[in-house]
Amino acid sequence: MNENTKFQLAFLLFLAASSYLISPAAANLVLNRVDRRVDLTSQIVRIASSLKVENAGTDDVSEILFSLSTEHAEKVAFLQAVLVEGKSKSKSKSTAVILTVTPGSSDGRVMLFSVALPKPLKGGDSLSLETYVVLTHVLKPFPEEIGQSDAQLVLFHESAYFLSPYPVKVQSTTFKLPSSRVESYSKVGVTKLVDSEVRYGPYENVEALATAPITLHFENNQPFAVVEELVREIEISHWGNIYVTENYKLSHGGARHKGSFSRFDYQSRPAQSGAASFRHLLARLPPHAHSVYYRDEIGNISTSHLRSDFKKTELELEPRYPLFGGWKVTFTLGYSVPLEDFMFKSSDGRRFLNITFGSSFGHVVVDNLIVKVVLPEGSTQPTISVPFAVEQDKEIKHTYLDTVGRPVVVLTKKNAVPEHHNIFFQVYYRFNSIAMLAEPLLLVTGFFAFFVLCIAYVHFDFPISKSSASFQAQVQREELVDLVQRLQKVMGIQGEAADRLEASLRDVARSGDTAPCKVARKTADATWKETSKDLKALSESFHLSARSSFVLPKVEVLLQKEKEMVEKLQQKQVATVEAYERKLSSKDIDARIAPLQSKYSTLKQEVRDLIYALDD
Amino acid sequence: MDVMGGIHGGLQADLVTAIGSPIPQTLYPFLAVLLLIAGLVLTASFFIYEATSAKFSRKLSQEFATGGISSLFLGFGTLFLLLWTGVYV
Numbered sequence: 001m002n003e004n005t006k007f008q009l010a011f012l013l014f015l016a017a018s019s020y021l022i023s024p025a026a027a028n029l030v031l032n033r034v035d036r037r038v039d040l041t042s043q044i045v046r047i048a049s050s051l052k053v054e055n056a057g058t059d060d061v062s063e064i065l066f067s068l069s070t071e072h073a074e075k076v077a078f079l080q081a082v083l084v085e086g087k088s089k090s091k092s093k094s095t096a097v098i099l100t101v102t103p104g105s106s107d108g109r110v111m112l113f114s115v116a117l118p119k120p121l122k123g124g125d126s127l128s129l130e131t132y133v134v135l136t137h138v139l140k141p142f143p144e145e146i147g148q149s150d151a152q153l154v155l156f157h158e159s160a161y162f163l164s165p166y167p168v169k170v171q172s173t174t175f176k177l178p179s180s181r182v183e184s185y186s187k188v189g190v191t192k193l194v195d196s197e198v199r200y201g202p203y204e205n206v207e208a209l210a211t212a213p214i215t216l217h218f219e220n221n222q223p224f225a226v227v228e229e230l231v232r233e234i235e236i237s238h239w240g241n242i243y244v245t246e247n248y249k250l251s252h253g254g255a256r257h258k259g260s261f262s263r264f265d266y267q268s269r270p271a272q273s274g275a276a277s278f279r280h281l282l283a284r285l286p287p288h289a290h291s292v293y294y295r296d297e298i299g300n301i302s303t304s305h306l307r308s309d310f311k312k313t314e315l316e317l318e319p320r321y322p323l324f325g326g327w328k329v330t331f332t333l334g335y336s337v338p339l340e341d342f343m344f345k346s347s348d349g350r351r352f353l354n355i356t357f358g359s360s361f362g363h364v365v366v367d368n369l370i371v372k373v374v375l376p377e378g379s380t381q382p383t384i385s386v387p388f389a390v391e392q393d394k395e396i397k398h399t400y401l402d403t404v405g406r407p408v409v410v411l412t413k414k415n416a417v418p419e420h421h422n423i424f425f426q427v428y429y430r431f432n433s434i435a436m437l438a439e440p441l442l443l444v445t446g447f448f449a450f451f452v453l454c455i456a457y458v459h460f461d462f463p464i465s466k467s468s469a470s471f472q473a474q475v476q477r478e479e480l481v482d483l484v485q486r487l488q489k490v491m492g493i494q495g496e497a498a499d500r501l502e503a504s505l506r507d508v509a510r511s512g513d514t515a516p517c518k519v520a521r522k523t524a525d526a527t528w529k530e531t532s533k534d535l536k537a538l539s540e541s542f543h544l545s546a547r548s549s550f551v552l553p554k555v556e557v558l559l560q561k562e563k564e565m566v567e568k569l570q571q572k573q574v575a576t577v578e579a580y581e582r583k584l585s586s587k588d589i590d591a592r593i594a595p596l597q598s599k600y601s602t603l604k605q606e607v608r609d610l611i612y613a614l615d616d
Numbered sequence: 617m618d619v620m621g622g623i624h625g626g627l628q629a630d631l632v633t634a635i636g637s638p639i640p641q642t643l644y645p646f647l648a649v650l651l652l653i654a655g656l657v658l659t660a661s662f663f664i665y666e667a668t669s670a671k672f673s674r675k676l677s678q679e680f681a682t683g684g685i686s687s688l689f690l691g692f693g694t695l696f697l698l699l700w701t702g703v704y705v
Contacts, residue, residue: 237704237705238635238637239637239699239704239705240636240637240699241702241704336704338636339635340634340635340636341634343635343636344633344634344635345633345634345635346632347632351635352632399705400698401705436638439695439705440691440692443690443692443694443695444687444690444691445687445691446687446691447655447686447687447691447694448683448687450687451679451680451682451683451684451686451687452680452683454663454666455666455676455679455680455683458666458671459674459676478670478671478672479672481670481671482670482671482672485669485670485673
């Protein structure tokens with residue numbers, strides 16, 4: 001199709017009732033010229049026809065009928081009609097809609113589709129139309145079974161005349177074959193075989209719905225790679241990634257393999273052996289695709305090569321064994337792409353995924369293509385925009401850190417061809433970014449539950465009997481430990497006060513100023529007074545406590561020593577202040593303080609030892 | 617059929633904006649390490665407190681506070697660890 005120079009417009013194709021066959025509108029149209037080019041170079045048959053339609057009547061015509069034989073109509077994978085208006089430049093881009101095919105002809109032989117025109121064709125006017133039909137599974141291997149060294153021959157049945165509900169004035173058809181090796185071809189009037197092309201026509205004044213069946217028998221060694229089922233899962237994570245997983249059930253749809261398979265022949269004489277088989281597949285992945293893997297049920301398949309540049313990522317992979325006719329292989333291909341390449345926000349606040357629909361492989365037919373779009377948890381109102389007919393379904397998927405599950409949009413397309421693979425489709429949905437916090441909060445809740453469990457464990461008692469001796473002992477022990485800790489705390493406060501006072505005494509020795517020392521003394525005295533009450537209470541508790549007998553002597557000694565220590569420190573302070581106020585010589589001061597100091601130091605050490613001893 | 621890609625691949629760029637991760641993905645390793653270290657240190661302090669304090673003097677509020685903050689750190693730290701390792705949740 002030469003779209004470049006022509007104006008294109010879109011059409012909806014409708015299924016037409018058979019009554020159109022005899023409708024007056026149909027009778028008035030005449031096809032002045034039909035050029036048909038049939039591409040048979042691969043496993044897929046592509047028929048491109050350019051039609052010059054003239055309205056020979058006087059009434060306006062708003063739709064044009066387009067027909068296919070029922071045999072072919074069942075195998076239609078893709079159907080498109082493009083209006084070519086004059087020779088002006090492109091004004092708008094066309095969109096194509098593929099319709100669901102159901103037989104609807106009057107005699108079960110012909111099926112009609114109708115092409116709605118954007119504006120009616122007036123009487124006497126003419127227009128140019130291009131139709132494009134893609135058929136799958138119409139090339140029949142003959143012979144049906146071949147050995148390893150045989151070439152694959154296929155049959156193709158068509159009509160030499162363009163099948164149309166309108167009379168055709170001039171028409172010609174060209175069949176393009178993959179090689180010049182043609183076993184046979186039917187001859188209808190003017191028929192020529194030129195190199196690898198078979199040309200039929202021109203034929204003049206062919207009646208409506210006239211056929212001239214022809215059969216082409218030729219060599220076609222192209223890989224007949226048929227994916228019986230492809231499940232393509234696209235999982236969106238708003239944390240910045242899209243996972244694509246493609247599960248393939250691949251088979252060779254050509255002539256079945258007969259006899260044994262010799263890997264030696266296959267590898268030593270690749271030109272003659274297994275010409276119709278294939279061992280490589282080339283997947284075209286999006287740019288920035290990363291974390292690509294290729295595996296099957298057994299594990300990783302290492303025979304793959306990945307090349308990437310800024311425009312695309314290419315993955316060449318080899319199945320575990322070369323595929324001959326009828327052989328099958330299953331594998332999984334997966335990769336990740338960055339979210340920002342495919343995820344967009346539309347002007348109405350909805351988010352949408354814009355990604356290609358079909359398989360990554362260029363030349364495969366997919367019999368059953370299932371695309372699953374796994375939306376993030378918390379997304380609502382998914383709507384799909386696909387430019388051709390698909391079955392829609394919904395499910396829920398549970399994966400990592402999910403609570404209510406993720407909504408999944410399931411799209412099923414039968415008979416998908418490479419024409420579908422590059423088509424982008426959109427899934428619109430509403431999503432609040434706060435919902436992204438659901439996953440971390442689930443983790444936080446999990447950890448918190450663990451902490452709560454730990455807290456509960458240490459707080460609750462799990463005795464068989466609350467009155468048992470061991471439990472009572474345990475409780476008493478706990479009480480005692482608590483008392484000791486409280487005692488140690490109070491001791492700590494007292495000790496700190498003592499340390500501060502001592503520090504201020506050293507300052508006096510350095511500066512000779514006794515005022516700050518007096519202040520320090522006052523605060524220390526206050527602290528001691530306060531804490532002495534606590535100590536008294538604690539000491540009483542120790543006496544009351546049932547199991548304190550073995551710590552009680554230690555505690556008493558400690559309290560005693562502590563008291564002495566405080567007294568000594570107070571004496572020392574008084575002596576020091578007095579000495580400095582009387583401005584005695586440093587020798588005298590030292591002489592006065594030294595005994596006090598040594599006593600205080602020993603007491604302090606003893607107290608400290610006792611506090612530590614209590615821990616045991 | 618190159619035209620097909622052109623028709624449906626072309627989005628009107630002025631109407632839409634691309635959406636990426638709310639936090640730059642290059643920060644994931646840093647955040648994972650930072651939050652997990654903070655979380656583990658707090659967890660350690662929680663258990664030290666549980667083990668050393670006497671049964672009658674333990675403060676429930678302090679236990680819940682330490683536990684709660686450390687579970688926050690650990691939860692987000694684990695999330696970024698998962699994202700860093702390629703498990704996009």
